[in-house]
Each structure stands twice: as C-alpha cells, then as structure tokens.
Amino acid sequence: KAGVTQTPRYLIKTRGQQVTLSCSPISGHRSVSWYQQTPGQGLQFLFEYFSETQRNKGNFPGRFSGRQFSNSRSEMNVSTLELGDSALYLCASSSLLTSAGNEQFFGPGTRLTVL
Amino acid sequence: AQSVTQPDIHITVSEGASLELRCNYSYGATPYLFWYVQSPGQGLQLLLKYFSGDTLVQGIKGFEAEFKRSQSSFNLRKPSVHWSDAAEYFCAVSYNAGNMLTFGGGTRLMVKP
Numbered sequence: 369k370a371g372v373t374q375t376p377r378y379l380i381k382t383r384g385q386q387v388t389l390s391c392s393p394i395s396g397h398r399s400v401s402w403y404q405q406t407p408g409q410g411l412q413f414l415f416e417y418f419s420e421t422q423r424n425k426g427n428f429p430g431r432f433s434g435r436q437f438s439n440s441r442s443e444m445n446v447s448t449l450e451l452g453d454s455a456l457y458l459c460a461s462s463s464l465l466t467s468a469g470n471e472q473f474f475g476p477g478t479r480l481t482v483l
Numbered sequence: 484a485q486s487v488t489q490p491d492i493h494i495t496v497s498e499g500a501s502l503e504l505r506c507n508y509s510y511g512a513t514p515y516l517f518w519y520v521q522s523p524g525q526g527l528q529l530l531l532k533y534f535s536g537d538t539l540v541q542g543i544k545g546f547e548a549e550f551k552r553s554q555s556s557f558n559l560r561k562p563s564v565h566w567s568d569a570a571e572y573f574c575a576v577s578y579n580a581g582n583m584l585t586f587g588g589g590t591r592l593m594v595k596p
Contacts, residue, residue, distance in 0.1 A: 372526070401582050411573065411586035424583045458526055462582050470582055474519075474526035 370395065372461050372475035380481045386447040389478045393440050393461030399423075400442040401472060402434060405456040414457075417442055446480075454482045485510040487574055489587035496564050497595045504559040504590050506574030514576035516557040517584070518548055522570045530572075533557060544568070569594045 373392045381387050393400050401424075402414040413426040417436035434444040440461075446453055456479050460472035488507045496502055508514060515534055519527040531542025538550040548559045557574060574587040 399582050401584075403584075403586075410588045411575075411584075413583050413585070416582050426583070460527075460582070471529055471532065472582055472584065474528070476524075476526045 372459055372473050374457075374459050374475040374478050376478060377476065378479045378481075380483060381449050382483050383449055383451060385449050386445060387449060387480060388443050388445045389457055389459075389480070391442045391444075391459030391461075391475060393442070393459075394463070394473055397461035397463045397473070398440050399462040399470070400436055400440065401460045401462070402442070402444050403458040403460065404428075405458060405477070406452075406454070411458075414444065449482045451482050453480065455480060485514065485576060485578060485585050487576055487585055487587035489572075489574055489590050491590045492588065493591045493593065495593040495595060498566050499563050502559075502561045502564045502568070502592070504572050504574075504592070506557045506559065506587055508555050508557065508574075508576050510576070510578065512578065513552060514578050516548075516550060517575040517577075518542065518546070518557075518559045519573045519575060519586075520544075520570050521573065521589075527573065530559070564592075564594055566594045566596065568592060 375390045399418045401416040405411045416424040420436045431447045436442045456477040458477045459475045462470040462472045486509045517532045518530040521527050530546045533540050533550045571589045571591045573589045575584040
C-alpha cells in the first residue's frame, strides 16, 4: 500500500500570499489530520477531517482552513501568509472510525517558507 | 487542557548503552499514549502505543514503553542503542473521539560511536 503523500514537498511564498497544500491519505483511510511543526511551538494540531466533515479543530486563526473531498484527499489553505507561518506541515491519515487512539500514519510533510 | 512534557530536550548516549526517554502527561483520565520518531527531513513514524491492558508495551526497532498511572508517565526505553536510533522522539496523547494528538516538545537523541 502506498503511504501518505503530500504535495508539494517544498514551497516558498511571500507575506500576504495564500497557499494550498495537498494530502492524499492511504487508500481506504477516511480520516485526515493536519499538524504544524515549528522549532518554537513544536507539533500542533490544526484540524481533522472525516468523511468530508471537520471533526476537530485546533487553536489556529481563521486564516487556516481545510477541506476533504469525497475520495478522502484533503487540502489545507493558509491565506494572508505571515512570516510565522513558515513551518513543516504534516498530514496524517487513519482508518478507524470513531474511537480515539487510532494509529495515524504521517506523510513526509510540506516545508513552507514565507519570505 | 491536556499537556505532554518531555523534560529532556537533548540526550546523548554511547552506542550499545541503554536509553530511557521520559514523558509525563497531565489530565484526569487515562489517555491513549504514543511514541513517534522523526528522522531529519522525514515525517513521523509510530514506535508504539498504549490503549489499555498490560502497562509494558513493545514496539518496533526494539523499543518498549511502560505506562505508570500513579506517575502519569509513559517512558520509552531501549536496552542497547544503535547509531541509527539518532533522531527526534515525540511522546503524544489523545483523548477525544477523533484523531487529535497532543505532542510533547520532543527529545533529540544523539548516539556517540
């Protein structure tokens, strides 16, 4: 089975621009979660989508949004980029439906640099 | 709010020596507990997880972890470290009906030859 894929792997943007990152989960996985990793704040949960619905949301401003398509692929969007948005954005997928503690499989991440 | 603490930011051990990485969580209920490893430029790989039952869990790559409810800890151990174990290790917890993980700050492991 192919793993979680994220595109692009690297991205450079300037302040004020917007960006869209893509995540393709493992085949059959219906839950997709997004995390931001920075040296200062560490790994922080952004949001989770399950069956095209946002199921959980972290403490991030409204500039961060996401969506999930019927094939479980997910995108996250960041509008009006700030320097502090420079980070590694990780996507994770999971197959199980409801209970917490499901094993999540992580992609390699998208490295976003905001200049 | 739940939180996870990894007290050691950096640890250096000699190859062949034993290893223990500490993790403490704060919350009333028993969470689901995980250890992940991240090599440079890579995503996260699950080493092991604890949901319930036996408090000593075995993982991949020779790692094990012990859940101690009284100490709110879930420390990761390995009896003999290999140079390839050099990486960053993250402890994580989840509670809710979903897949929201709360991570510790990570411990960077360096292995001396």
